[in-house]
Amino acid sequence: MPRPRSLTPDQLATAALAVIDRDGLAGLSMRAVAQEIGMSTMGLYRYVEDRGELEQLVIDRVLDTVDPMPPDRGRPWHERIEIMVERLRGVVGSHPWLVPLIIAHRHRSATILRWSEPVAAILAEAGLDGRERVIALRSLLAYVVGAIQLEQLGPLAGAGTQVIADRAELPYLSETARHAHDVTTDEEFHGGLALLLRGIGGGPAIR
Amino acid sequence: MPRPRSLTPDQLATAALAVIDRDGLAGLSMRAVAQEIGMSTMGLYRYVEDRGELEQLVIDRVLDTVDPMPPDRGRPWHERIEIMVERLRGVVGSHPWLVPLIIAHRHRSATILRWSEPVAAILAEAGLDGRERVIALRSLLAYVVGAIQLEQLGPLAGAGTQVIADRAELPYLSETARHAHDVTTDEEFHGGLALLLRGIGGGPAIR
DNA sequence: CCTTTAGGCGTACGGCATACGCTTACGATG
DNA sequence: CATCGTAAGCGTATGCCGTACGCCTAAAGG
Numbered sequence: 001m002p003r004p005r006s007l008t009p010d011q012l013a014t015a016a017l018a019v020i021d022r023d024g025l026a027g028l029s030m031r032a033v034a035q036e037i038g039m040s041t042m043g044l045y046r047y048v049e050d051r052g053e054l055e056q057l058v059i060d061r062v063l064d065t066v067d068p069m070p071p072d073r074g075r076p077w078h079e080r081i082e083i084m085v086e087r088l089r090g091v092v093g094s095h096p097w098l099v100p101l102i103i104a105h106r107h108r109s110a111t112i113l114r115w116s117e118p119v120a121a122i123l124a125e126a127g128l129d130g131r132e133r134v135i136a137l138r139s140l141l142a143y144v145v146g147a148i149q150l151e152q153l154g155p156l157a158g159a160g161t162q163v164i165a166d167r168a169e170l171p172y173l174s175e176t177a178r179h180a181h182d183v184t185t186d187e188e189f190h191g192g193l194a195l196l197l198r199g200i201g202g203g204p205a206i207r
Numbered sequence: 208m209p210r211p212r213s214l215t216p217d218q219l220a221t222a223a224l225a226v227i228d229r230d231g232l233a234g235l236s237m238r239a240v241a242q243e244i245g246m247s248t249m250g251l252y253r254y255v256e257d258r259g260e261l262e263q264l265v266i267d268r269v270l271d272t273v274d275p276m277p278p279d280r281g282r283p284w285h286e287r288i289e290i291m292v293e294r295l296r297g298v299v300g301s302h303p304w305l306v307p308l309i310i311a312h313r314h315r316s317a318t319i320l321r322w323s324e325p326v327a328a329i330l331a332e333a334g335l336d337g338r339e340r341v342i343a344l345r346s347l348l349a350y351v352v353g354a355i356q357l358e359q360l361g362p363l364a365g366a367g368t369q370v371i372a373d374r375a376e377l378p379y380l381s382e383t384a385r386h387a388h389d390v391t392t393d394e395e396f397h398g399g400l401a402l403l404l405r406g407i408g409g410g411p412a413i414r
Numbered sequence: 415c416c417t418t419t420a421g422g423c424g425t426a427c428g429g430c431a432t433a434c435g436c437t438t439a440c441g442a443t444g
Numbered sequence: 445c446a447t448c449g450t451a452a453g454c455g456t457a458t459g460c461c462g463t464a465c466g467c468c469t470a471a472a473g474g
Binding site: 100103104106113114116117118120121123124130131133134135136137138139141142143144145146147149150153164167170171172173175176177178179180182183187188191192194195196197198199200 | 337
């Protein structure tokens with residue numbers, strides 16, 4: 001009976017994401033999204049309660065593209081976890097501006113749960129008991145969250161690291177920084193993950 | 208010759224920190240800090256270029272309390288790293304509102320460098336070569352950053368986890384969540400760190 | 415005592431989220 | 445086809461925010 005909606009939540013999320021990808025997180029405002037759609041600012045409030053709900057819409061839209069299918073069970077379990085982690089990193093990494101938003105809304109998102117389910121299953125198969133599983137799962141999440149942020153904020157082989165390499169008062173750190181340029185972003189991420197997996201008990205043997 | 212300054216940067220940082228600790232990060236505004244000091248809003252701009260510089264002041268003030276002294280060399284190196292990590296977590300954890308600010312300003316902060324120096328030294332002593340050191344150091348930082356945020360956003364034994372425990376469509380995850388209540392925040396943090404250290408090669412032997 | 419310099423304040427602007435009330439398009443019903 | 449209830453969409457207004465700019469004044473050197 002009433003007038004039909006002229007916008008789907010998905011169109012709204014797409015518009016907001018376009019704004020973010022173009023102008024960064026700071027460019028995201030109700031006005032900007034309304035303009036992107038070609039609607040008045042207040043018209044948006046017919047679709048979302050407030051700005052937070054719009055953000056949630058964007059995050060869900062992006063995170064929903066993470067494939068939650070358990071990987072082929074023929075592989076060793078640490079490889080399967082790597083695959084799951086890499087899927088998450090791939091999706092988040094293609095929208096780096098979203099990272100702070102995802103962090104802030106993490107607890108409300110169903111995707112993290114859907115992602116965690118197969119990971120928990122793999123850890124159980126690997127023989128970890130309940131308590132070990134709790135700790136391993138949280139550690140993996142902590143590592144992924146932290147690594148993605150560090151990666152986004154300053155590439156390892158970038159200018160910031162170069163500055164450190166020249167600091168005479170920090171001999172060990174600068175010596176370490178000089179080795180940074182031949183570690184790619186991917187090697188760094190997977191290297192760290194491999195350390196964690198080895199600690200959990202599933203990685204290749206100790207050096 | 209000119210009129211002397213009536214405020215030290217430290218007083219400014221202290222006032223801003225008081226506002227944050229009382230009203231949260233959202234409560235931090237130039238107006239609020241000015242009122243806290245008993246000065247007009249624009250008076251603050253005699254001391255800082257802009258809001259960002261005020262934030263930097265607060266972060267430096269807090270992070271400067273992290274003890275950068277290398278721990279007693281008699282201990283095994285993985286214990287020494289644990290001590291360094293715990294110092295960082297202790298300081299940041301007592302001002303949880305600051306976490307997003309610290310993340311955003313991370314690259315400008317000298318404290319992280321001062322902290323990283325002894326950690327790099329310990330890793331070198333442990334026998335890691337340059338490349339391994341780069342990866343281990345970044346991993347530790349990633350874990351700490353991620354874990355502190357996860358810890359702050361949702362306690363493991365809290366209501367959020369309880370909800371998960373009742374989700375029938377996520378059998379492995381909910382089974383895992385049911386074990387969460389007997390893992391304290393500290394156990395979780397140190398358990399994850401122990402996994403990472405074991406992977407690096409310095410933790411207690413594999414299970 | 416006078417001059418100079420920076421300290422401190424008030425005002426004003428443009429941007430933000432959003433509360434509220436009006437107008438209007440729609441489509442089900444008579 | 446005419447009518448009307450409902451929700452869509454818009455305009456206005458409020459109260460935040462950071463901060464540019466110009467004025468007045470305190471204080472120290474000569």
